[in-house]
Amino acid sequence: MRINLTKKDLVNAIYMQVGFSKQITESVVEEFFFIIISNLSKKKSVKISKFGTFLIRSKSSRIGRNPKTKEETEISKRDVVLFKPSKEFKELLNNNGKNAT
Numbered sequence: 001m002r003i004n005l006t007k008k009d010l011v012n013a014i015y016m017q018v019g020f021s022k023q024i025t026e027s028v029v030e031e032f033f034f035i036i037i038s039n040l041s042k043k044k045s046v047k048i049s050k051f052g053t054f055l056i057r058s059k060s061s062r063i064g065r066n067p068k069t070k071e072e073t074e075i076s077k078r079d080v081v082l083f084k085p086s087k088e089f090k091e092l093l094n095n096n097g098k099n100a101t
Contacts, residue, residue: 007033040081052085 007029015025036046036054046054056079064075085093 043079048086050086050088052083052089055082055084056080057082 011022011026011029014020014029015022018025020028039046040054040056043056045056058079059077061077062075063072065072
C-alpha cells in the first residue's frame with residue numbers, strides 16, 4: 001500500500017477526469033508546478049483560493065548540535081517554503097476526520 005501521491009498519479013487522475021491526452025495533461029501539471037516554483041524563487045507568495053498559500057521564509061544562521069557526537073556546527077542562513085492551508089481546506093480536513101470515525 002502506497003501512502004504518497006506522485007506526479008504520475010496526479011497526471012493519471014486529471015487525465016481520467018478531463019479526458020485530455022496524457023502528454024497534454026502532464027504538460028499542464030508540469031507548467032502548474034513551474035509557475036509555483038518560479039514565483040517562490042522570486043520571493044513571491046502563491047495563493048490558491050480555497051486551498052492555501054505557499055510562502056518563503058528566511059531562516060537566519062544558528063548553532064546546531066549533532067545528537068550523536070554533541071559536536072556544535074553552524075547551520076547556514078537559508079530560505080524555506082511554508083504552506084499555510086486556507087480556512088476552507090482546514091474545515092474540509094477536520095469534517096472528513098470526524099465523519100471517518
